[in-house]
Amino acid sequence: MPEDKPTPAPSFDPTTLGFSSIDELKAFVEAQRKKEGDFTKILEAKEREFQKKLEAYEKRLKELQAQLQEREQALQQKEAELKNLVVTNTxxxxxxxxxxxxxxVFLAIVSGKAELTEDGKVVIEGKDPAEFIESLKESKPFLFKASEKEGSGATNQSSPPASKKEELLKAYEEAKKAGDIEKALALKGELAKLEQSEGGE
Incomplete structure (x- = not known):
């Protein structure tokens, strides 16, 4: 029985693709692969360059946002200071x-109660300041100077010793420095009484 011979592989003719030989075809394929590799490297380099620029832009954007926030905070602080100045002066x-x-002492009492409205008016607990002060005169009269009418009706009394007045003034200043408003008000009331007694002579 005759032996089966393997069927030979069909030969490839490079001339059908425009090449004169297999070696020329291989050289062309290798050149194309090299070009593709070079192109990939170029793309990767461009991508890295773009990423660096993007990171730089993002960093700069964050810096600008931080600067803007600082300026907004500074502006808000200036506005608050200006409002406080207007309220205090008024x-x-x-x-x-x-x-x-x-x-x-008066400002210490109304601090936190007074505010500047959007139309630029100062109000205390929603009231006109003059109206608030009139009500304060009734509840805390010792904060205010005695009127001439009140002073003229005072009975004659001997002037209090200077040392007593000095002691009250000293205690009053210490109370103010310590932030003890109630004590300062009480001492101020005593001082007002002493001044009224002096004026009634």
Missing amino acids: LTKLAAEKGVLDPE
Whole structure:
């Protein structure tokens, strides 16, 4: 029985693809692979460059956002300081007009209650400052100077010793420094009484 011979593989003719030989075809394929590799490297390099630029832009954006936030906070602080200044000046002027003995004590009492409205008006607990002060005169009259009418009706009394007045003033200043408003108010009331007694002579 004759032996079966393997069927030979069909030969490839490179000329059908425009190449003169197999070696030329292999060289062409290798060149194309090299070009693809070079192109991939170029793309990777461009991608890295783009990523670096993107990171730089993001960093700069964060810096600008932080600067903007700082400026907004500074602006809000300035606005708050300006509002506080307007409120303080308005109340200090009104306190002088209404005969408040000590504007500092008065401001300590109304601090946190006074505010500046959107239309630029100062109110205390929603009331007009003048109206609030009038009600304060009734509840805490010792904060205000005695009127001439009240002073003229006072009975003659001997002037209190200077040392007594000095002691009260010293205690009053210490109470103010310590932030003890109630004690300061009480001492201020005693001082007002002493001044009224001096004025009644």
